[in-house]
Amino acid sequence: MQSSESGQRLAGAVVASHGPTSGAWVVRYLDAHAMILRSLTQQQVEAAPSEIWNAFVDLLAMEELASLTLEQRPAHHVFWYESEVQNGGHLQYFENRGTRHLAATVAALGLLGATCQQQVLREAGAMWLSRSRSLVGTAQEFCDTALAGEFNAFDSRFHECSPSLQQCLAAYLEQHQALFVTVT
Numbered sequence: 001m002q003s004s005e006s007g008q009r010l011a012g013a014v015v016a017s018h019g020p021t022s023g024a025w026v027v028r029y030l031d032a033h034a035m036i037l038r039s040l041t042q043q044q045v046e047a048a049p050s051e052i053w054n055a056f057v058d059l060l061a062m063e064e065l066a067s068l069t070l071e072q073r074p075a076h077h078v079f080w081y082e083s084e085v086q087n088g089g090h091l092q093y094f095e096n097r098g099t100r101h102l103a104a105t106v107a108a109l110g111l112l113g114a115t116c117q118q119q120v121l122r123e124a125g126a127m128w129l130s131r132s133r134s135l136v137g138t139a140q141e142f143c144d145t146a147l148a149g150e151f152n153a154f155d156s157r158f159h160e161c162s163p164s165l166q167q168c169l170a171a172y173l174e175q176h177q178a179l180f181v182t183v184t
Contacts, residue, residue: 035069035071035072035179036059036063036067036068036069036072037059037179037180037181037182038055038056038058038059038180038181038182039055039181039182039183039184040052040055040181040182040183040184041183041184042183042184045183052173052177052181052183053170053173055180055181056075056169056173056177056180056181057079059072059180059181060075060076060079060080060180061079061083063076065077065101069179071176071179072179072180073104073108074104074107074108074111074112074172075108075112075169075172075173075176075180077101077104077105077108077109078105078108078109078112078114078165078168078169078172079169080097080105081093081097081105081109081117081121081165082165082166082169084096084097085155085158088142088146089146089151089152089154089155090121090124090128090151090154090155090158091142091145091146091150091151092142092146093124094124094125094128095135095136095142099125099128099129102121102125105121106118106121106122106125109121109165109168112165112168112169112171112172113163113168113171114161114163114165114168116157116160116161116162117158117161117165120154120157120158120161123154124151124154127150127151127154
């Protein structure tokens with residue numbers, strides 16, 4: 001296979017380039033069912049071991065769910081649940097993510113050992129689905145809705161859970177690094 005200076009393999013099954021938010025290589029196999037990975041060199045990892053975590057987060061944050069394998073998707077669901085709740089609570093999670101992947105996210109939380117958060121999301125989801133809702137259209141509407149406090153108890157319970165979702169994601173990465181990041 002020939003490689004260009006940008007790292008893209010032109011002939012064959014691999015297209016590689018630098019990740020959008022990290023220095024890790026993004027490896028995409030042209031087979032639609034193949035796994036998307038981030039790739040680091042041993043030198044990068046020795047210089048900064050946190051690059052493995054950064055590459056993992058980059059993959060979860062930047063790749064579309066549909067492009068991930070079934071084995072990668074639980075971490076993606078948990079990552080986005082964590083991100084939305086940390087940024088604006090369960091209200092923001094449902095406003096931004098909807099309920100299309102609610103069942104998959106609840107299952108993913110259990111798979112990653114986050115049973116406390118799993119129960120919180122299960123109950124928050126039931127509340128969200130308990131009545132018809134229109135999505136908020138402006139930042140002011142979101143603030144007004146959030147201040148009404150419908151999801152405050154769920155947000156508080158989420159933050160009391162142990163282990164944290166970041167700890168669960170780190171453990172999942174440690175157990176399944178080959179699903180996300182290769183070190184060469």
